[in-house]
Amino acid sequence: MSNASHWRAPRLSLRFWPVFLRNLLVWRKLAIPSLVGNIAEPLMWLVAFGYGMGALVGQVTVHGEQVPYILFLASGSICMSAMQAASFEALYSAFSRMHVQKTWDGIMNAPVGLDDIVLAEMLWAAFKSLFTVTAILGVMLGLGISHSPKLLLSWPILLGVGITFSCMALVFNALAKGYDFFTYYFTLFLTPMMFLSGIFFPLEQLPAVVRTAADWLPLSNAVALVRPLFMDQWPTNVLQHATVLVVYAVVSFWVALSLTRRRFAK
Amino acid sequence: MASPPLLRVQHLHKRYGDAEVVKDLAFEIGLGECLGVIGPNGAGKTTTIRMCLGLTTPDGGSIEALGLQMPRDALAIKAQLGVVSQFDTLDPDFTCAENILVYGRYFGMKDAAIRARIPQLLEFASLTSKAGAKPGELSGGMKRRLSLARALVNDPRLLLLDEPTTGLDPQARHLMWERLQLLLQQGKSILLTTHFMDEAERLCSRLLVLDHGCKIAEGRPRDLIAQHLEPDVVEVYGNGALALVDSPLRSHASRVEVSGETVFFYTANAASLLSALGAHPQFRILHRPANLEDLFLKLTGRQIREDA
Numbered sequence: 001m002s003n004a005s006h007w008r009a010p011r012l013s014l015r016f017w018p019v020f021l022r023n024l025l026v027w028r029k030l031a032i033p034s035l036v037g038n039i040a041e042p043l044m045w046l047v048a049f050g051y052g053m054g055a056l057v058g059q060v061t062v063h064g065e066q067v068p069y070i071l072f073l074a075s076g077s078i079c080m081s082a083m084q085a086a087s088f089e090a091l092y093s094a095f096s097r098m099h100v101q102k103t104w105d106g107i108m109n110a111p112v113g114l115d116d117i118v119l120a121e122m123l124w125a126a127f128k129s130l131f132t133v134t135a136i137l138g139v140m141l142g143l144g145i146s147h148s149p150k151l152l153l154s155w156p157i158l159l160g161v162g163i164t165f166s167c168m169a170l171v172f173n174a175l176a177k178g179y180d181f182f183t184y185y186f187t188l189f190l191t192p193m194m195f196l197s198g199i200f201f202p203l204e205q206l207p208a209v210v211r212t213a214a215d216w217l218p219l220s221n222a223v224a225l226v227r228p229l230f231m232d233q234w235p236t237n238v239l240q241h242a243t244v245l246v247v248y249a250v251v252s253f254w255v256a257l258s259l260t261r262r263r264f265a266k
Numbered sequence: 267m268a269s270p271p272l273l274r275v276q277h278l279h280k281r282y283g284d285a286e287v288v289k290d291l292a293f294e295i296g297l298g299e300c301l302g303v304i305g306p307n308g309a310g311k312t313t314t315i316r317m318c319l320g321l322t323t324p325d326g327g328s329i330e331a332l333g334l335q336m337p338r339d340a341l342a343i344k345a346q347l348g349v350v351s352q353f354d355t356l357d358p359d360f361t362c363a364e365n366i367l368v369y370g371r372y373f374g375m376k377d378a379a380i381r382a383r384i385p386q387l388l389e390f391a392s393l394t395s396k397a398g399a400k401p402g403e404l405s406g407g408m409k410r411r412l413s414l415a416r417a418l419v420n421d422p423r424l425l426l427l428d429e430p431t432t433g434l435d436p437q438a439r440h441l442m443w444e445r446l447q448l449l450l451q452q453g454k455s456i457l458l459t460t461h462f463m464d465e466a467e468r469l470c471s472r473l474l475v476l477d478h479g480c481k482i483a484e485g486r487p488r489d490l491i492a493q494h495l496e497p498d499v500v501e502v503y504g505n506g507a508l509a510l511v512d513s514p515l516r517s518h519a520s521r522v523e524v525s526g527e528t529v530f531f532y533t534a535n536a537a538s539l540l541s542a543l544g545a546h547p548q549f550r551i552l553h554r555p556a557n558l559e560d561l562f563l564k565l566t567g568r569q570i571r572e573d574a
Contacts, residue, residue: 005323015341015372015374018368018371018372018374019372021368022357022368022371025360025368026357026359026360030359101355101357101358102354102355103355103357105351105353105355106351106355106356106357106369107372108321109319109347109349109351110344110349110369110373110420111340111341111342111345111372111373111374112341112372113340113341264321265322265323266282
């Protein structure tokens with residue numbers, strides 16, 4: 001077996017589109033219930049914590065500026081929602097299609113390569129995450145948490161966040177033998193990251209060593225880009241934060257694709 | 267063959283670790299031909315099909331299909347193939363019609379062109395009344411026919427069918443055979459793997475017998491039987507039948523096999539054997555012509571394979 005060939009460069013083409021459309025068509029049938037599930041939970045967290053805890057906490061200091069806790073939490077949790085929606089779709093749902101339903105095997109009997117299928121799944125998970133995030137943003141606007149016109153810019157950034165986390169999740173999808181495996185990813189990786197990315201409390205409260213490590217987490221970089229927009233400010237170090245996200249995305253996608261090729265070569 | 271073969275496989279090799287699963291395999295499929303590949307589980311049938319689809323990379327040899335090279339031109343080849351794999355890969359969330367529509371898009375077909383074909387494909391599969399049903403509401407035979415209809419969406423010249431009737435009841439199997447014969451009459455070529463010898467005999471113009479990754483026989487079903495077997499088989503079953511193996515009766519048969527409590531006499535002289543057996547009315551006797559199953563068992567043995 002020539003294992004090196006699994007690591008060859010991705011060969012991507014527009015043939016991914018009908019695969020993306022396939023997922024869209026399934027989702028259209030189940031959109032309403034799935035939307036309720038996707039946005040109800042993050043909104044409950046936001047309302048319960050934001051107003052409940054917010055009453056206790058009052059104001060939080062971000063870059064020397066005082067902001068209401070609900071604004072602080074909303075700007076962080078929107079990134080968390082993007083992460084969770086993308087991860088869930090690229091793990092549980094993609095695994096169902098790949099392993100349980102053998103949908104990918106069927107597609108590969110047609111003139112569509114595995115590289116394009118993985119690309120389609122990645123973009124699909126990112127799209128679903130963007131859809132969820134858009135709905136939550138709408139509710140946040142309705143609640144009057146922020147009215148900054150700069151929020152419009154958070155939209156493409158959150159799409160990028162969705163892409164990064166889809167790519168990362170697909171690595172674990174390629175390695176999974178069953179759904180149980182994903183519990184590790186959520187509990188051991190995503191949940192700690194939520195607490196280390198300044199979503200619920202400012203990172204300044206953490207020890208210096210932990211803060212330095214946290215600076216390299218994809219979620220903390222996403223929050224660093226999105227939170228200032230909620231505060232009607234421009235983010236700083238944009239290039240650095242964006243680069244971190246792009247590197248996570250590109251490296252993860254390549255690894256995910258290579259591991260998926262290995263999985264299907266058997 | 268006058269026209270060039272649609273599929274030509276030469277010196278094909280594949281190994282997984284230390285196990286050589288396909289060894290120096292060669293075969294061709296001509297226009298309008300149905301080639302059957304038979305062999306016990308683990309003989310290399312599915313691996314060979316996967317290599318023909320570019321899903322598994324061969325360790326040696328060449329595969330040429332429709333004038334193109336596999337795996338280099340995998341997508342261009344698959345654009346002209348129809349494939350039914352061993353396990354259904356139908357989309358459970360889609361209706362029968364949607365399954366065909368979505369599958370046609372993978373071939374780059376326009377929605378209007380696919381929609382125009384759906385009614386005739388559903389009719390071909392005897393699923394017209396089930397156009398709006400989802401696969402979960404279909405019987406096993408209906409699902410297999412939907413898989414076949416889906417594989418025909420791009421009007422392929424060559425079909426690769428991996429055990430298309432495994433798990434079906436006789437009615438469903440006969441309907442599938444009828445449909446496949448119709449496709450052959452339309453001039454399509456078929457590569458078929460199967461465990462059913464009557465299916466192989468009925469549909470295939472030529473057979474390839476694989477065992478342990480090697481081709482051990484190839485030819486037309488009737489020719490293979492004539493070449494490898496005595497014309498008649500007499501099966502004897504009953505208390506004490508096994509003792510016949512060492513009795514003078516044996517001289518009437520050129521070959522004797524035992525499986526469980528049954529003795530199989532392979533003979534060119536059935537009349538004399540049957541009259542000698544007349545002295546043993548306590549046995550149950552079945553006299554029949556030799557068939558493909560006898561050939562299969564002779565070539566690949568009666569023992570159960572580990573992975574069977």
